[in-house]
Amino acid sequence: MNRNEWLDTLPKGSVGAEIGVAAANYSLEMLRRVKPKLLYLVDRYAFIENKKARNKKELLMHMAMANVARYTFDGVVRPMCAWSLDVAKWMPDETLDWVYIDADHKTKSVYDDVTAWYPKVKVGGIVAGHDYKKGLGPYPGVNDAVKAIQPGTKINVVDPDNRAPSFWFRREA
Ligand SMILES: C[S@@+](CC[C@H](N)C(=O)[O-])C[C@H]1O[C@@H](n2cnc3c(N)ncnc32)[C@H](O)[C@@H]1O
Helix, strand or coil, rough: HHHHHHHCCCCCCCEEEEECCCCCCCHHHHHHHCCCCCEEEECCCCCCCCHHHHHHHHHHHHHHHHHHHHHHCCCCEEEECCCCCHHHCCCCCCEEEEECCCCCHHHHHHHHHHHHHHHHHHEEECCCECCEEECCEEEEHHHHHHHHHHCCCEEEEEECCCCCCCEEEEEEC
């Protein structure tokens, strides 16, 4: 099962969030396969010092907004051009049925994202992301965060032979 097919295992009509969206290509896959009631799309896009990189981010943002425009109009997508940790602070706990974390891949950032987004997921919901390295296991940031918040939890791997597999685990009470 690849990460697109894995989306079919998420509950239809659920409330989800993608953290780190880029051009919203995976978001579109989420919309088509999960048919969520509500999908938060969080990406900071701008705020990059380097002008060339900033222009590229702006282009990505325009592509994303155009890709999901129809769903935004329908009220299914809530796009947020903001920092992951800020949005997590604003969102009430246990809002989401699932979250897919794919923003900054530095160990500390991944740790902070998993830790910040975990409580936003309902008990029994799914915490997932794209921070798994083939042959190396989950990024230390994922492992460390899971060890700290839910010790002993098995982290599941989606498409382990892929260059960049995804991970997921269920939030416990
Ligand atoms: C790998 S891309 C996302 C790819 C997308 N999930 C997909 O599967 O197509 C990572 C994105 O995360 C965003 N990002 C990085 N750090 C962030 C942060 N702290 N808060 C919000 N977005 C962030 C970047 O702007 C970038 O567009």
